Amino acid sequence: MRDYKTNAAADVVGTSRCDVRTAQRAVPTIYELQVAHTRAKRPNGFTLAELLVSMGVLVMLTLLATQLLNSAAKIITLGHKQMDADSQARELFDRMAIDFAQMVRRSDVDYYLKSSTTANDCTLCTRQRGNDQIAFYSTVPGWSAITGAQQSPVSIIGYRIHVSADTLSNRMERLGEALVWNGATSDTRSDGKPASVIFWAPLNPWASVTNSPFDVIGHDVFRFEYRYLLKNGDLSATPWYATSSVRGLQDVSAIIVNIAVIDPxxxxxxxxxDLAALAEDLADYGGQSPGGLLAAWRASVDGNTTLPRTALSSVRLYERSFYLSPGSL
Known part of the structure; x- marks a missing residue:
């Protein structure tokens, strides 16, 4: 009987303790209340940390897109500058190819060329420092500056860089003055020489530039240099090697032209x-090997520290060889 009471009391005590534990577990903790409150308050929202991360990613993507657009704009701008320079060089070289191909190459014809010394048949051949000049007779059509003269199939052709301090300064000019045939007129050219082709007068087309028909053929060509490829294979600043005379350029196989162009x-x-000083820094031909003059020009432009780098980086250098047609003595 005693044991029964004891066991019954123990069962009551155990049951009471279980009820207390169950009651304690049924009461939520403060953390559980906070979590439940937060979830109930914003079931689909973002935390502050999530917003900061999202904004950071958006800023990075925006900066990346901006850099890509800036790089694309720079590439397009550089491409346009390159095309502007290429188009001017192509136009000039195409015109030179026509003029040189139809050059009159005869021993009784005068020329205006650069040379280390003068010659009996080229009294104006001399050294040329800086930008070169060249003039010759060519069987290309042209218009005469003489009043009443019509189009002629024979012209005086010349190339030079305009150096006067005006709006045409440091630009490539082409002279194309037509001549009339023998006996057609007794007029004179703008330099005072007879206009008739038969005289083949000593050629100095630059003597009276105000009345001569010059055209700007390279608006942004500011440096012009040429040399000769002789028939013995040598490169030279003198148009002969056998005898000290031009003889219709019989010793010359080709004329090699170098130009420097800057986009508008x-x-x-x-x-x-500034352009005149830059052109002065580009060396004259002095016996450099093939490609050497162009490399020297590039080194001079890259080493310039006085002019804006933005402008210097846009200077383009070109070289082309013009092979001459066979001449007649």
């Missing part, structure tokens, strides 16, 4: 004096 946008950053 970059040219606007430089004054005429």
């Amino acid at each position: 946008k970059s040219r606007a950053l430089l004054s005429n004096s």
Whole structure:
């Protein structure tokens, strides 16, 4: 009987303890209340940390897109500058190819060329420092500056860089003055020489430039240099090697032309004096091997520290060889 009471009391005590534990587990903790409150308050929202991460990613994507657009704009701008320079060089070289191909190559014809010394048949052949000049007779059509003269199939052709301090300064000019045939007129050319082709007078087309028909053929060509490829394979600044005379350029196989071009946008950053100084820094031909003159010009442009780098980086250098047609003595 005693044991029964004891066991019954123990069962009551155990049952009471279980009820207390169950009651304690039924009461939520403070953390559980906070979590439940937060979930109930914003079931689909973002935390502050999530918003900060999202904004950071968005800023990075925006910066990346901006850099890509800037890079694309720079590439397009550089491409346009390159095309502007290429188009001018192509137009000039195409015109030179026509003029040189139809050059009159005869021993009784005068020329205006650069040379280390003068010659009996080229009294104006001399050394030329800086930008070169060249003039010759060519069987290309042209218009005469003489009043009443019509189009002629024979012309005086010349190339030079305009150096006067005006709006045409540091630009490539082409002279194309037509001549009339023997006996057609007794008029004179703009330099005072007879206009008739038969005289083949000593050629100095630059003597009276105000009345001569010059055209700007390279608006942004500011440097012009040429040399001769002789028939013995040598490169030279003198148009002969056998005898000290031009003889219709019989010793010359080709004329090699080098030019420097700057695009219009970059040219606007430089004054005429800046371009003249830059052209002066580009060396004359002095016996360099093939490609050597162009490399020397590039080194001079890259090493310039006085002019804006933006303009200097847009200077383009070109070289082309013009092979001459066979001449007649």
